[in-house]
Amino acid sequence: MAGIVEQMRDSLARALRDAVHEARQRGVLPAFGELPEFIVEVPREKEHGDFATNLAMLLARAVRMPPRKIGELVLAHLKPAGLPVTKVEVAGPGFINFYLRPDWVLTELPQIIRADEDYGRVNVGRGAKVQVEFVSANPTGLLHMGNARGAALGDSLANVLDFAGYRVTREFYINDAGHQIELFGRSCEARYYQLLGLPGEVPQEGYHGEDIVETVRKFIAQYGDAYLRAGEKERREALTGFALREKLAAIKKALEDFGVYYDVWFSEAALYESGAVEEVIRRLRERGCLYEHEGALWFKATAFGVEKDEVVVRSNGIPTYFAADVAYHLNKFERGFDLVINIWGADHHGHVARMKGAVAALGYNPDALRVIIMQLVRLYRGGEIVKMSKRSGKFVTLEELVEEVGKDAARYFFVMRSADSHLDFDLDLARSQSNENPVYYIQYAHARICSIIRQLNDLGRRLPDFAQVDLSLLKEEAELSLARKLADFPEEVATAARDLAPHRLPRYLHETAGLFHSFYNSYRVISDDEALSSARLALAVATRVVLANGLRLIGVDAPERM
RNA sequence: GCGCCUGUAGCUCAGUGGAUAGAGCACCGGCCUCCGGAGCCGGGUGCGCAGGUUCGAUUCCUGCCAGGCGCACCA
Numbered sequence: 001m002a003g004i005v006e007q008m009r010d011s012l013a014r015a016l017r018d019a020v021h022e023a024r025q026r027g028v029l030p031a032f033g034e035l036p037e038f039i040v041e042v043p044r045e046k047e048h049g050d051f052a053t054n055l056a057m058l059l060a061r062a063v064r065m066p067p068r069k070i071g072e073l074v075l076a077h078l079k080p081a082g083l084p085v086t087k088v089e090v091a092g093p094g095f096i097n098f099y100l101r102p103d104w105v106l107t108e109l110p111q112i113i114r115a116d117e118d119y120g121r122v123n124v125g126r127g128a129k130v131q132v133e134f135v136s137a138n139p140t141g142l143l144h145m146g147n148a149r150g151a152a153l154g155d156s157l158a159n160v161l162d163f164a165g166y167r168v169t170r171e172f173y174i175n176d177a178g179h180q181i182e183l184f185g186r187s188c189e190a191r192y193y194q195l196l197g198l199p200g201e202v203p204q205e206g207y208h209g210e211d212i213v214e215t216v217r218k219f220i221a222q223y224g225d226a227y228l229r230a231g232e233k234e235r236r237e238a239l240t241g242f243a244l245r246e247k248l249a250a251i252k253k254a255l256e257d258f259g260v261y262y263d264v265w266f267s268e269a270a271l272y273e274s275g276a277v278e279e280v281i282r283r284l285r286e287r288g289c290l291y292e293h294e295g296a297l298w299f300k301a302t303a304f305g306v307e308k309d310e311v312v313v314r315s316n317g318i319p320t321y322f323a324a325d326v327a328y329h330l331n332k333f334e335r336g337f338d339l340v341i342n343i344w345g346a347d348h349h350g351h352v353a354r355m356k357g358a359v360a361a362l363g364y365n366p367d368a369l370r371v372i373i374m375q376l377v378r379l380y381r382g383g384e385i386v387k388m389s390k391r392s393g394k395f396v397t398l399e400e401l402v403e404e405v406g407k408d409a410a411r412y413f414f415v416m417r418s419a420d421s422h423l424d425f426d427l428d429l430a431r432s433q434s435n436e437n438p439v440y441y442i443q444y445a446h447a448r449i450c451s452i453i454r455q456l457n458d459l460g461r462r463l464p465d466f467a468q469v470d471l472s473l474l475k476e477e478a479e480l481s482l483a484r485k486l487a488d489f490p491e492e493v494a495t496a497a498r499d500l501a502p503h504r505l506p507r508y509l510h511e512t513a514g515l516f517h518s519f520y521n522s523y524r525v526i527s528d529d530e531a532l533s534s535a536r537l538a539l540a541v542a543t544r545v546v547l548a549n550g551l552r553l554i555g556v557d558a559p560e561r562m
Numbered sequence: 563g564c565g566c567c568u569g570u571a572g573c574u575c576a577g578u579g580g581a582u583a584g585a586g587c588a589c590c591g592g593c594c595u596c597c598g599g600a601g602c603c604g605g606g607u608g609c610g611c612a613g614g615u616u617c618g619a620u621u622c623c624u625g626c627c628a629g630g631c632g633c634a635c636c637a
Binding site: 041043044045047048052054057060061066067091092093094095138175178179180205294295296297298307308311312313314315316318320321322325345346347348349350351352353373375376416417418420421422423424426429432433436437438440441443444445447448451452454455456459503504507510511514517518520521522524525526527561562 | 567584585588601617618634637
């Protein structure tokens with residue numbers, strides 16, 4: 001269901017193509033090859049009309065005529081019949097500008113209200129299967145700011161893709177195998193001894209956080225000192241298994257409190273147990289992509305344009321993390337995803353090229369793997385950088401963040417920046433319940449509209465049948481520009497999906513809320529004029545729908561009262 | 563040294579191969595007998611530097627400068 005803006009764009013493009021065709025038929029325009037791919041855009045400047053096209057300028061080279069001249073010729077053959085076009089002109093270096101009747105967009109309002117929570121759904125995905133893998137933190141600790149940003153970004157992107165017509169699977173890859181887990185187990189063991197009054201030392205590179213102590217304390221509460229007498233292997237397995245389950249449960253809880261739910265929790269250990277890691281090594285070997293060097297087995301990544309080759313099996317016979325990750329990605333593609341999206345921290349960007357190389361080596365299209373690299377997060381409090389260090393266990397966790405600033409502010413602040421940008425997170429601003437805070441600004445607009453409707457009910461009046469409302473009564477600039485903004489929502493969703501850019505939404509919502517506040521401040525919605533009240537209620541209710549839908553996509557609540 | 567990301571207003575950041583580059587914050591001044599003042603209205607010499615491609619570059623390419631992150635038989 002295309003919005004009215006897209007329909008208008010298409011109609012104008014069609015009229016333009018017809019005009020060019022006509023002019024060529026009549027020999028007014030010389031023959032040329034393909035019509036260049038022109039765009040019909042909304043000009044930045046209002047004075048340049050409602051829509052504009054660069055068609056004439058793009059055609060200049062092919063027909064060897066000045067753009068303005070071409071514009072005039074196209075214009076002479078243009079028949080915008082049935083369209084609310086009031087004026088067309090050639091301007092500037094050769095733009096063709098279209099001016100529309102100011103009320104052209106108003107018919108969208110009842111459509112918005114009717115579609116309600118589905119307004120803004122588009123079909124750019126055409127039902128393609130897409131997987132979004134995000135966070136995928138080691139289940140050995142708590143979630144930090146990088147994970148939090150990934151969670152907000154990944155979940156919002158998944159929401160957007162879903163709304164844009166993709167079939168989305170959200171997935172968390174659990175790194176529950178390998179060297180780090182070994183270290184984790186030894187760290188737990190050391191704490192186990194310590195808590196039981198025996199000597200024990202957490203390995204230098206191990207996990208020193210207080211949270212591990214807590215976890216081991218719970219283990220002791222349940223099993224006492226029974227494992228002191230067990231063999232090392234048995235003791236470690238018991239401790240590691242217990243701790244991993246607990247950590248994972250805590251991670252899951254923290255994410256749920258952050259509004260993030262997964263479809264699949266995928267275990268790395270399962271890849272070893274099922275033989276998938278061995279299998280993928282066999283496949284790579286079969287394809288001649290592996291070789292031995294100094295006792296280790298290497299993947300010939302350089303054959304796929306990567307700078308360096310990569311070890312898949314160490315000389316001690318243990319596969320690397322990379323081997324498991326390749327197996328995981330093979331598994332993803334075997335599950336039939338058309339598009340596989342990973343959200344990784346900037347510290348993993350070196351991994352992208354070789355992962356794509358491995359995908360290509362396995363016979364899949366490396367472009368079907370899209371990796372979004374997020375830059376790092378810096379926290380500010382009181383104007384100072386909050387120092388964090390993972391090793392010492394001193395970092396702000398996702399739970400603490402949500403507790404300090406709330407879920408809504410946290411999610412909004414993470415999503416409002418593009419992944420490419422280093423994020424300075426101002427805790428004071430996010431926490432402030434004032435007009436400084438953009439989250440509340442948007443939520444406030446939503447609550448205000450709900451309040452208007454409550455007011456209406458209190459007066460014993462009811463919402464009108466919006467299909468019957470005389471929208472032509474909306475004539476004020478503030479009304480028309482708000483309606484115009486609302487009609488942009490479907491294209492906003494489409495663009496966010498196409499560009500994998502959920503950060504567009506906070507901006508759009510903020511602008512929309514601003515236009516509403518502005519309108520609200522200048523005009524009364526509910527008045528003695530029944531017809532005018534109905535028209536303005538249509539505008540207000542449509543605004544509520546768009547704000548609610550947009551906020552939902554970024555995982556922020558749309559409260560009826562604040 | 564090599565690779566990736568980033569350099570836009572005092573600060574944090576949007577933005578697009580096009581016609582006069584935007585928002586929030588901060589700062590200053592206005593607005594409530596009226597549906598929620600968490601609101602509204604007004605206030606601006608800025609695209610790191612240098613070349614190139616183009617009818618047109620803040621956007622694309624090259625070099626340089628600055629910051630971040632990588633460059634393990636770690637993950």
